Amino acid sequence: MGLKINRLTARRVATVTEPGYHADGGGLYLQVTASGAKSWVFRYRFEGRRPEMGLGPLHVIGLTDARAAADAARKLVQSGEDPLAGRRAAAVATADIPTFWEAAVAYIAERQAGWTNPKHAGQWTSTLEAYAKPLLGHIRVDRIETDHVLSVLRPIWSTKTETASRVRQRVEAILDSVTVQKKRTGENPARWRGHLAVILPKPTAVTKVENFAALPYSELPEFMAALRPRHGEAARALEFTILTAARTGMTLYAAPGEVDLAAGTWTVPWHRMKGKVEHTIPLSASALALARPRMGRQLLFPNDLSSEPLSENAMLALLKRMGFGHITVHGFRSTFKDWASETTDFPDDLSEAALAHRVRDKAKAAYKRGSMLEKRRILMGAWGEFATRTPR
Numbered sequence: 354m355g356l357k358i359n360r361l362t363a364r365r366v367a368t369v370t371e372p373g374y375h376a377d378g379g380g381l382y383l384q385v386t387a388s389g390a391k392s393w394v395f396r397y398r399f400e401g402r403r404p405e406m407g408l409g410p411l412h413v414i415g416l417t418d419a420r421a422a423a424d425a426a427r428k429l430v431q432s433g434e435d436p437l438a439g440r441r442a443a444a445v446a447t448a449d450i451p452t453f454w455e456a457a458v459a460y461i462a463e464r465q466a467g468w469t470n471p472k473h474a475g476q477w478t479s480t481l482e483a484y485a486k487p488l489l490g491h492i493r494v495d496r497i498e499t500d501h502v503l504s505v506l507r508p509i510w511s512t513k514t515e516t517a518s519r520v521r522q523r524v525e526a527i528l529d530s531v532t533v534q535k536k537r538t539g540e541n542p543a544r545w546r547g548h549l550a551v552i553l554p555k556p557t558a559v560t561k562v563e564n565f566a567a568l569p570y571s572e573l574p575e576f577m578a579a580l581r582p583r584h585g586e587a588a589r590a591l592e593f594t595i596l597t598a599a600r601t602g603m604t605l606y607a608a609p610g611e612v613d614l615a616a617g618t619w620t621v622p623w624h625r626m627k628g629k630v631e632h633t634i635p636l637s638a639s640a641l642a643l644a645r646p647r648m649g650r651q652l653l654f655p656n657d658l659s660s661e662p663l664s665e666n667a668m669l670a671l672l673k674r675m676g677f678g679h680i681t682v683h684g685f686r687s688t689f690k691d692w693a694s695e696t697t698d699f700p701d702d703l704s705e706a707a708l709a710h711r712v713r714d715k716a717k718a719a720y721k722r723g724s725m726l727e728k729r730r731i732l733m734g735a736w737g738e739f740a741t742r743t744p745r
Contacts, residue, residue, distance in 0.1 A: 359420065366391075366416050381423035383411070393419040395426050399435050406437050450536050453497060453527070454490035457481050460527045467624070472665060477523055484509065484520045494528060495537040502543045503552065511559045518556050521545065567684030568677070570692035575744040579675060587667040589643055590654035594668065594682060596640040596737050598689040598707055600627065601682050605662045607653040612636075612644050617730070619644070632709045635730035637737025689736060696739075699732050707732055 358378035366383055369375055374382040374394065382394045393408035408414055408422045426436040451459065457477075465474040488505050489497060502524060509517045525543035532541065540548065568576055573595075580592055594604045603621050612619050619640075620633045636644065647653045656663050668682045686708055693704035706725050 361416065363416055366411065377416075377420065377423075379423060379427060381408075381419060383419075393422070395423045395436070397426065397430050397436070399430060404435070404437050406440070450493050450495050451531070452490060453492055453494055453524075454486050456494050456531050456536070457485070457490075457523075457527050460530050480516060480520055481523055484516070485524055489524070494531045497528065497537075497542055499542040499548070499552075502549070506549075506553065510553055514556045514559050521549065566680045567687035567691070568680050570688050570696070570739075573688055573692070573740055574742050576677070577740050578744050583671070583675070585671075586654045586657050587663060587671045590663055591668040591671055591682065593640060593643045593654065595685045595688075596637055596643070596740060597634050597733070598686050598736070599634070600686070601665060601668065603632075604654060605665065609644075609648040609650060609653060612648065612653070614641065614645060614648065617641060618726075626709060628709060628711045630709075630711075633726060634707075635726060635733045637734045639737040639741045640733075692736065692739065693732065697732075697735065699735075703728055703732055 358381070361375065361377040361383060365375075369383070369385060369391075370389060372385050372387045374384050376382050380396045382396060384392050384394045391411035393411065393414055395406045395408055397404060397406070406426065408419055414422070429436045429439065461474050461477050468474065485505050489501055492501060502521070505524070506517050506521055509520075521543055525541055525545070528537065528541050528543055531537050543549065577592070577595070580588060590604050593599075593607075594601065597604075597619065599621075603625055606625060607619070607621075611621060617636050618633050619636055620631060623629050623631045626632050644653060651660070652662060654663060655661060656667075672678060672680060672682065690704055690708065693699050693707075694701065703725060707729050
């Protein structure tokens, strides 16, 4: 005779209040506690034992779903498997799958040693903490879907486009890393090409791309004349940055060991370069004059008080104090480029090499690395003379 099942009715399940176990048949019971809480329990016999497996509370698991779960468990018992053992094995298999925020913290900790700017770790943490953590932080990485990512991006995609793009890239990188670690499978829900690109508008379509504000080259000699009397390492760092057409991060961590006074060069290691390629800059007489008295230090331009590296905003703050808050430090690279293009006969690829811009043609790039140093020495010397000449 078969098992008598499906004894309970939906009405009975909803109205019963008597504490105890109310059988539906086939090992499925509705348990009612003294406090009135209701949940489903599956009882079965296995290897001489009578285990009891909870299936979930009534407000989550309805009668139909409870019967389906009990049916699946019965089939496992009949095939010689313990349903509870399978559940424990599944729990163990997913126990080491991190939440998104756990994965983000681990990713930043592992990667920060290789980042050009040590402050990138703080930037990654702050942006992800502000925008991704509230919505993704508690979700296991193997359960994050496209809708989760869109819930983070959509509110800021049109209003904070650059920030949103960075958040997307960082979420994508973190999910890629856990995929490689086999903590999740399938397509990356934060991938742009062929995925989010067909849902969200291009960043350039929703925000105007603005170049770094630059000082017109004709005004540079007057600016440098105003800068030179300024005291403090931020002023000297800015002066050196302009004379070498460097990026801010290249100067902030510049060390005497990178400067060869005899050769008149400054070699920036690859890990501090945007293109991850070592870059040697011929120093003009003015740039050498700044470096020479600083060769006994740990850094060429340390913070005046702490001897630590200058803040990223130190030179920018100086510009504001000088009344040039409308321009940026990075903009002086554009000033250099405009000067070279519009007032000299130096070829364009020479000024590009001076700016350490990547040459896409590998054969051409290899040739230029070996042949353009002395030509760039002439270029940087001319730039130094122009920048430090007496204003008209």
